[in-house]
Amino acid sequence: MSTAPSPTGDGLAAYRMWIGGQWREAASGARFESTDPFTGLPWASVPDAAAEDVDQAVRAAEQAQYGAWGKTNGFERARLMHRLADLLEREAADLAATETRDNGKLLREMLGQLEYLPAWLRYFAGVADKLQGEVIPSDRPNFMVYTRHEPVGVVGAIVPWNSPLMLLMWKLAPLLAAGCTLVVKPSEHTPVSALEFARLVDEAGFPPGVFNVVTGQSADVGQALVEHPGVRHVAFTGSPGVGVKVAQSAAAHFARVTLELGGKSAQLVFPDADLEAVANGVIAGIFAATGQTCVAGSRLVVHREVHDALLSRVRARTERIVLGDPTSEDTEMGPLSNPAQFKTVSGFVERAVAEGAGILTGGCPDHGLGGLFYRPTVLTGVTPDMEVAREEIFGPVLSVLTFDTEEEAVDMANSTEYGLGAGVWTGDVRRAHRVAHSLRAGNVWVNSYRVVAPNVPFGGTGASGWGRESGIDAVREYTVTKAVWIELSGATRDPFTLG
Known part of the structure; x- marks a missing residue:
């Protein structure tokens, strides 16, 4: 299926959602428009999703998580991430122009962000093949004990309009390194750049369902994603008020949460x-x-x-x-x-x-x-x-x-x-x-201000959120630690017999 947006009758660029490796319309067929803040005029049209579309995206992510992507090792994940970084570098200028048209921020600011983002993929690609556990000394001579760091599962992400791809990448790069899959809901004000980025994920060769984009103008779309039982971790960037609701909804099905919220620095x-x-x-x-x-x-x-x-x-x-x-x-x-x-x-x-x-x-x-x-x-x-x-x-x-x-x-x-x-x-x-x-x-x-890097953890305290993005800490957000006990002697006994 063609990845390029097609013009609508009124000249807008018409995009489709990216779900399970395919470009799709919303199940309802509904669409909404994205407006250029500088001109005040609509310039793009995107699908207006609902809970049914979210469910399809999460199911696609689950299929990849427990299928092709789940079978890859850290070396293969790193190879794909390096390939995606190269493609992102190639397309940085066009993606920056898309973001400026969607959110009205300076083109040179957006270009600066996009040109730096490949560094996140390359840094975390270097982590992907190093997620090693450790052997733990046992107090029982007949046991060997070790740990594994395993992917938490499907991640649902909600990103804001101010720096859409940068804040998406801060989530995507570490979760890919950890071996997770993603369903992202971009802001209704800036839905286009995530859809353009999906083309690069596909070109890089990631299995279908690893990366999914659902667009919608209603808060119900984000709520459906957070509440979906197949989502095991929610990564949210936005306001504290919405962050509280996200945390409460995720907790209802024991999903973990990272919240990057507001600031008054x-x-x-x-x-x-x-x-x-x-x-x-x-x-x-x-x-x-x-x-x-x-x-x-x-x-x-x-x-x-x-x-x-x-x-x-x-x-x-x-x-x-x-x-x-x-x-x-x-x-x-x-x-x-x-x-x-x-x-x-x-x-x-x-x-x-x-x-x-x-x-x-x-x-x-x-x-x-x-x-x-x-x-x-x-x-x-x-x-x-x-x-x-x-x-x-x-x-x-x-x-x-x-x-x-x-x-x-x-x-x-x-x-x-x-x-x-x-x-x-x-x-x-x-x-x-x-x-x-x-x-x-x-x-x-x-003696400086507002400097970030892929290897330095970023996050807040209090109403500014939970968890960290960037740095090794970010990968830990998307893994669970499993302890494995291996009995070595074969000498087991009746548990109800003393001595």
Whole structure:
């Protein structure tokens, strides 16, 4: 069956779902449209799945899990993963363009992500043939005991719209290394890139059913995936509220869960920091991705002594940020990805001002550009109890808080329910370690911000989630440990006879 999308009568690219190695329509025949956030116009049409389609995908994944894929060894899995990495490298530019059209983020940001993603496949391909157990000394001389690390089974993944393929890959690469299969439900706002990626999985030679994509615009589709008894592990990236529901639904049939949820990350700036470097780090941390990233440095916690000097730099650079067409090389910040997010960001700023925050710059839509553009915003006079200091906004809004002592800075940073990321800016190496150790966050960057790598675990604490993605820790999320006892002597006895 052809893998290329076909044009619809109104000129949209019409895609089909990828289930069990075949391109399929939804059982109902229903479809929905994906809209370009920059133009506000629909550009693609995809199947609108329901529970029946989810069931077909999970059954296909089960068939592969307990069939062809389950019979492969780590060396064969590694070979296929290296092949997929090569294909992803070849198609990175086209996939990046697809993501930009779907979510409105800068083309160069999406291209940077896509060009880096093959490293995840290659790193975890190197792990696939090294998932060895160990021999455990036994207190019984007639027993040999050893362990095996076996795949947990079918994984159901739900990924968001801000970095669709990157957050998909953070799940896919380690679960492939572990020997699992996947059914992924991409966001209804960005359904296309996962379908384009499925072409590469097929070309790489993975057995049918190892990778399946189900698209749908209703939350019922994700719920059907999480609740399916054939799904043994759920990997979810999204909001804490939905994460709680995912965990509860998965627990009902004893499926394991990894949750990569929201963040309200603080960047702590001490008086001895390099303010030029800090300004660059702050701008990159909150505005480079239009604030639409889970580790956005949305709280600037700055020492009173350097508050004014730093904010003058941040304001000057913020007001020079170029908004516009995300495909243009000159553009530095694109639109928000959908109308609901635009409304959310606007509401947060309006309520912050009502609570007493001041607007240093921004604080309004950019009507000259139309669409979903919101000016990069810096709010001053923010206190830890304000909504904008506690809740994730997921937009280009920076809240500025001031401190006098190191203890106060740490308390401010730890004052939210989130614990995903934090930045520490200081020239004092002792303070850097001391503060990094005191912060309740799964990721701490010192004199830098928002750096990731395939071999470094990523995840949060508290309302920022459970489990880790990337690094060896990620493979452990997708395996179960089996203990094997081997009786060596053949000398068994009647269990009811003493002596």
